[in-house]
Amino acid sequence: MISLTSPVKTRAHGWPAGAKLLGLCVASVGLFSAPYLWVQMAAAATTLLLYSLPGQVFLRFGLRRLLPLWPFVVLVLVWHVATSAAYLGAVITLRMLTAVALANLVTMTTSLEAMMDVFRRILRPFSRMGLNFRAIELAAAMVIRFTPVLAEKGAALTLAWRARARRRAGWRVIVPFMVLALDDADHVADALRARGGFDTDKERH
Template structure:
């Protein structure tokens, strides 16, 4: 659900990574301090407006993100409908989709180098007690960036499986996906070591 960096430039690309992260944290905290459906819907509407202003590429990304959330939305709707609390379900759904889409916007408009520097700056005070700031500053952005890569590989293997077999035992994809992820991790580790490691 987290989108890769978007090559389509927007004004948000020029904003400092720290300011965008601070805004995301403030929005996340604010959404959990209210259960007013009107306020939550207004926050979601603002999200849609921002994506629309940023351009068609961003808007398509938001729609894809929302599509991936449909199973969760359906489950929450069914559960809260059965328990007689539709308002509670609406609060959860609005919070979830707003935060996921805003988080996706953050990763789309923030370069990997900016993320690394941001994490390192935030963790700098812990360096005095031996905390591996360099490793953390590299691990978190890499994890974020590899999520869409892993999702794309899963879809590719799923399509290959459906083209070759009528069986629905998709659990068999687990092992090749695990091996592919380990192979990618090994390649990235080799590349990092070749460039001097996390603390050159």
């Protein structure tokens, strides 16, 4: 597993994780409530500026994390152009890219432990109601950790297909990708059981 945290240290690394997550929520609400293209363009330009301030290494590292979005960008744009709604398609595309880029910016400048601590404080009152927030913490941590791993394995499958065939991989790598994902999930489940699992698992046995 690898981390999404940037190796380049910035001033934002020292900011409280709760404040950054709250700012992300406010910015996301603002993006989704603004129907104007110029607002989305300004937000996208501002986000790109935030990426570029720490330097070229930070900028390249962050933009590489956004590459998995390109199929969704193409799909959204093609659909809206085909339905004569190019303006709306541009708004939705910029909104999606900016929102994901801002979320990526938060994860790049916030350690996983700091984010889990925020979730722990939020969920603590619900523990009295029987909520197993340890499982929720682990699930959130695994999503953050395994997303880049699965993205890299998908890219490796595509490259392997291109090395053996002239046609594009397309949907043909979906089945092997699912097998890889399920195999990773099985290994993680075995590792969790070997370490004791959760209280709910013990109660079932």
